Amino acid sequence: xxxxxxxxxxxxxxxxxxxxxxxxxxxxxxxxxxxxxxxxxxxxxxxxxxxxxxxxxxxxxxxxxxxxxxxxxxxxxxxxxxxxxxxxxxxxxxxxxxxxxxxxxxxxxxxxxxxxxxxxxxxxxxxxxxxxxxxxxxxxxxxxxxxxxxxxxxxxxxxxxxxxxxxxxxxxxxxxxxxxxxxxxxxxxxxxxxxxxxxxxxxxxxxxxxxxxxxxxxxxxxxxxxxxxxxxxxxxxxxxxxxxxxxxxxxxxxxxxxxxxxxxxxxxxxxxxxxxxxxxxxxxxxxxxxxxxxxxxxxxxxxxxxxxxxxxxxxxxxxxxxxxxxxxxxxx
Amino acid sequence: xxxxxxxxxxxxxxxxxxxxxxxxxxxxxxxxxxxxxxxxxxxxxxxxxxxxxxxxxxxxxxxxxxxxxxxxxxxxxxxxxxxxxxxxxxxxxxxxxxxxxxxxxxxxxxxxxxxxxxxxxxxxxxxxxxxxxxxxxxxxxxxxxxxxxxxxxxxxxxxxxxxxxxxxxxxxxxxxxxxxxxxxxxxxxxxxxxxxxxxxxxxxxxxxxxxxxxxxxxxxxxxxxxxxxxxxxxxxxxxxxxxxxxxxxxxxxxxxxxxxxxxxxxxxxxxxxxxxxxxxxxxxxxxxxxxxxxxxxxxxxxxxxxxxxxxxxxxxxxxxxxxxxxxxxxxx
DNA sequence: TTGTAAGCGTTATCAG
DNA sequence: CTGATAACGCTTACAA
Numbered sequence: 001x002x003x004x005x006x007x008x009x010x011x012x013x014x015x016x017x018x019x020x021x022x023x024x025x026x027x028x029x030x031x032x033x034x035x036x037x038x039x040x041x042x043x044x045x046x047x048x049x050x051x052x053x054x055x056x057x058x059x060x061x062x063x064x065x066x067x068x069x070x071x072x073x074x075x076x077x078x079x080x081x082x083x084x085x086x087x088x089x090x091x092x093x094x095x096x097x098x099x100x101x102x103x104x105x106x107x108x109x110x111x112x113x114x115x116x117x118x119x120x121x122x123x124x125x126x127x128x129x130x131x132x133x134x135x136x137x138x139x140x141x142x143x144x145x146x147x148x149x150x151x152x153x154x155x156x157x158x159x160x161x162x163x164x165x166x167x168x169x170x171x172x173x174x175x176x177x178x179x180x181x182x183x184x185x186x187x188x189x190x191x192x193x194x195x196x197x198x199x200x201x202x203x204x205x206x207x208x209x210x211x212x213x214x215x216x217x218x219x220x221x222x223x224x225x226x227x228x229x230x231x232x233x234x235x236x237x238x239x240x241x242x243x244x245x246x247x248x249x250x251x252x253x254x255x256x257x258x259x260x261x262x263x264x265x266x267x268x269x270x271x272x273x274x275x276x277x278x279x280x281x282x283x284x285x286x287x288x289x290x291x292x293x294x295x296x297x298x299x300x301x302x303x304x305x306x307x308x309x310x311x312x313x314x315x316x317x318x319x320x321x322x323x324x325x326x327x328x329x330x331x332x
Numbered sequence: 333x334x335x336x337x338x339x340x341x342x343x344x345x346x347x348x349x350x351x352x353x354x355x356x357x358x359x360x361x362x363x364x365x366x367x368x369x370x371x372x373x374x375x376x377x378x379x380x381x382x383x384x385x386x387x388x389x390x391x392x393x394x395x396x397x398x399x400x401x402x403x404x405x406x407x408x409x410x411x412x413x414x415x416x417x418x419x420x421x422x423x424x425x426x427x428x429x430x431x432x433x434x435x436x437x438x439x440x441x442x443x444x445x446x447x448x449x450x451x452x453x454x455x456x457x458x459x460x461x462x463x464x465x466x467x468x469x470x471x472x473x474x475x476x477x478x479x480x481x482x483x484x485x486x487x488x489x490x491x492x493x494x495x496x497x498x499x500x501x502x503x504x505x506x507x508x509x510x511x512x513x514x515x516x517x518x519x520x521x522x523x524x525x526x527x528x529x530x531x532x533x534x535x536x537x538x539x540x541x542x543x544x545x546x547x548x549x550x551x552x553x554x555x556x557x558x559x560x561x562x563x564x565x566x567x568x569x570x571x572x573x574x575x576x577x578x579x580x581x582x583x584x585x586x587x588x589x590x591x592x593x594x595x596x597x598x599x600x601x602x603x604x605x606x607x608x609x610x611x612x613x614x615x616x617x618x619x620x621x622x623x624x625x626x627x628x629x630x631x632x633x634x635x636x637x638x639x640x641x642x643x644x645x646x647x648x649x650x651x652x653x654x655x656x657x658x659x660x661x662x663x664x
Numbered sequence: 665t666t667g668t669a670a671g672c673g674t675t676a677t678c679a680g
Numbered sequence: 681c682t683g684a685t686a687a688c689g690c691t692t693a694c695a696a
Contacts, residue, residue, distance in 0.1 A: 058381065
């Protein structure tokens with residue numbers, strides 16, 4: 001079923017059908033209607049590949065995420081996909097699993113499909129180099145995880161979106177200290193730039209809030225299981241533990257419970273992200289809310305304006321919000 | 333950067349480059365190497381659109397899910413995407429949100445992109461009609477949700493994948509009854525075929541296990557918020573509530589907790605799906621484990637064999653497994 | 665083993 | 681307002 005079949009059926013030329021289907025203003029209303037009717041009856045759907053070939057545009061965005069299974073990533077995908085669909089773009093998706101090899105493969109995929117734009121979430125690749133590879137298509141980075149980004153380093157000046165982890169962690173630490181917690185620990189997630197960034201942010205915030213104190217670290221390089229981590233924490237009995245993210249916090253709370261440690265009675269626990277289950281856990285989890293879905297939408301927005309204005313918008317840091325719940329409640 | 337540029341740079345014809353890059357056996361090893369080197373240096377990536385146009389195959393699968401945000405869907409996507417990548421397929425993704433209109437749009441998208449195969453998760457559209465539309469590309473349905481599928485009705489004979497909800501619910505009900513629970517309720521999720529199926533399965537299982545008893549229903553048509561639902565349950569005080577899925581169960585437990593109802597002390601609560609957070613909740617959630625990731629992989633497998641053998645494999649019902657945790661523990 | 669040429673299904677240009 | 685016609689970038693007979 002090609003445009004030619006439709007043309008024959010209507011009794012016009014292929015160009016007329018093409019124009020009619022694109023609502024080109026030159027076409028007569030009558031023809032447009034006839035063409036539309038016949039095309040619908042025949043179930044004709046224009047071949048995107050053929051169209052892309054000539055228009056040199058695919059109306060496709062490539063989206064790489066580390067792993068859809070993570071609730072945060074899922075929300076970013078949702079926001080991205082919806083915004084893309086609204087703008088008439090198709091999304092091709094690939095999981096990168098925070099692995100350089102797989103990320104490169106994902107990018108090659110987007111290149112092969114000539115995606116009009118590319119969004120990379122949690123990419124561990126060097127941003128400038130990626131941009132050079134994907135050029136001329138615009139690339140936006142969402143919460144980049146390239147090693148060089150750990151700690152104080154910063155994203156490229158344009159096209160990067162990230163959450164304001166520093167403020168989030170700072171608010172969290174202040175909240176903990178105000179609650180009378182002094183010995184504060186940080187539970188490491190899998191090694192990553194953002195893990196280090198959050199750890200550093202916590203250390204600084206703590207030094208500021210409680211002069212002379214030092215952040216205790218759990219996990220990190222020699223990272224093993226959550227239960228091992230919880231064992232460490234249970235033995236050490238800090239006043240509070242700040243976890244890399246909500247998933248880890250929830251697992252830690254569960255593991256502590258099996259060890260007979262009460263949260264927040266014995267130890268306060270906080271997470272990061274505000275995933276849907278943070279509010280449902282028992283105790284409900286204190287955390288920092290990231291605007292994940294908005295990040296996805298924003299990425300599409302940046303891509304579109306880069307395409308329209310031929311210039312990538314400046315990088316942006318989204319504000320986060322401290323969400324205080326039960327897991328850090330003051331000791332009775 | 334086209335195949336012609338590469339050809340010129342190497343000093344051969346475009347066809348030679350094409351063959352070399354595809355590892356066609358006819359090409360000489362020397363040429364193949366030269367072409368590969370130059371192509372890499374130039375950063376040449378074949379244009380998929382052009383390729384599809386002539387090969388009449390896109391190496392692309394369309395995947396529709398109701399909403400990636402749901403953990404179960406996320407796992408299906410992961411399995412699907414991985415299996416697809418391993419087989420050299422690209423995934424184009426669209427959210428259907430259990431809305432016929434959006435599902436049709438998603439399918440139109442797959443059609444436009446000439447996806448070699450299509451997987452629809454939780455589709456609310458009539459299966460046979462969808463098949464007819466997408467033909468000749470194969471379509472697999474994962475946990476179809478078309479209204480006609482509610483209760484006892486069954487999927488098409490080929491290309492459908494679903495979890496054995498009936499056995500799962502049955503095991504759940506028996507477990508509850510063995511635990512001494514007699515007055516058993518079912519908490520409805522959003523209206524859907526699987527919601528009805530599970531409700532019916534629960535009703536039958538209960539009649540079988542406790543002759544003369546009747547399943548109490550919470551929510552359903554006049555469905556409101558979880559807290560309203562929890563209010564209903566708290567007032568009615570059944571022995572146990574079986575929830576449509578884990579998300580609902582977790583929310584219900586949280587809401588009951590704020591009402592001062594103890595789980596499982598006062599009321600036992602069970603879910604369905606075994607999402608990752610089911611094991612972490614407090615109390616840990618009794619549920620039925622679905623093999624979500626495997627469903628995704630299986631869908632790709634079915635699509636591939638349909639493509640290779642020109643015939644869609646028979647429909648399959650995946651076994652599920654009862655996972656007993658704290659939320660349905662025997663009353664002390 | 666390599667080159668030539670046709671054609672995949674569209675759209676854009678240029679006449680009419 | 682509509683119709684020819686030439687690309688778009690690639691693969692694949694067919695020839696050499």
